[in-house]
Amino acid sequence: MRTDWTDLPKELRTQIEAHTGSIDRIVPAPTGNHADIASTLETSDGRVFVKAARKLEDRDGPEVMSLRREAAVNPAVCEYAPRLRWQAETEGWLALGFDHVQGRPADFSAGSPDLEILAKTVHALQSAPCPDVPMLSGGKRWQKFADDPAPFEGVTLLHTDLNEDNFLITDQGRAFVIDWAFVTRGAAWLELALLIPWLIKAGHTPQAADEWVSQFTSWGDAPPADLDMFSAAFAEQWRTASQVRDDAWITRHADLTARWAAYRLKE
Ligand SMILES: Nc1ncnc2c1ncn2[C@@H]1O[C@H](COP(=O)(O)OP(=O)(O)O)[C@@H](O)[C@H]1O
Ligand SMILES: [Mg+2]
Secondary structure, eight states, rough: OOOGGSOHHHHHHHHHHHOOOOOEEEEOOOOOSSSSSSEEEEETEEEEEEEEEEEEEOHHHHHHHHHHHHHHGGGGGGSSSSOOEEEETTTTTTEEEEEOOOEEEEEOSOTHHHHHHHHHHHHHTTTTTHHHHHHHEHHHHHHHSOOOOGGOSEEEEEOOOOGGOOOOOOEOOOOEEOOOTTTTEEEEHHHHHHHHHHHHHOOOOHHHHHHTTTTTTHHHHHOOOOHHHHHHHHHHHHHHHHHOOOOOHHHHHHHHOOOHHHHHHHO
């Protein structure tokens, strides 16, 4: 659930304005669903994109931790991501100010030219150095759902949430990968496995999605049994989530991941 800008503590707004100058207009983002605030600020100096989250009473809480991960990884991924300009932290809130990207969300449907841009970006990301900053771990994220999570471990920098809304494309055809909230260190092929439900959502069959990701070396190099095991763990993660929370996007993700697992496991 997003928060209204005017509900932010006054001191936080003052600190943000110290960075941006006076704000003429605030335009909340139409997509995304994690940070409490995700808005474009129009200022006399141009646009800046702000994400902010509220801490829990006595600690950071998941949304603030996500923002801290985004901030920590940003210098290492500036080739792909909008640059982090500043941070503001006060009154139990953390806010990050990013370069604003004038772009449209990607289209991952079959035949879309964006798929080539996606492939190029993912190829580059797969061999990008993984910085030594706090991140989630591929092994730990799915340990609850797999008998042996060791194959999910690795040293590759993974975005892990490459959905169409997190992949902005400018009029010049430049791609920006945004929303590094779930940045993870793990096995390279995990990035591709996590992309599969988004490809299926865009209309690919599970088989076509699985074949599309097989263009990446890490996929071909991964033991098929590990991919099968992950497909089952991934589906189980979202089946469980859909039982805990009645949310349309969670139900849909449970369905998408179940379809891929059924294809892999020939159910
Ligand atoms: N730097 C940016 N410039 C322009 N729009 C952005 C920028 N970052 C995010 N957005 C827009 O805001 C939406 C939500 O941001 P995102 O980082 O994905 O947050 P969430 O964690 O809430 O999903 C994105 O889907 C995109 O439309
Ligand atoms: Mg997002």
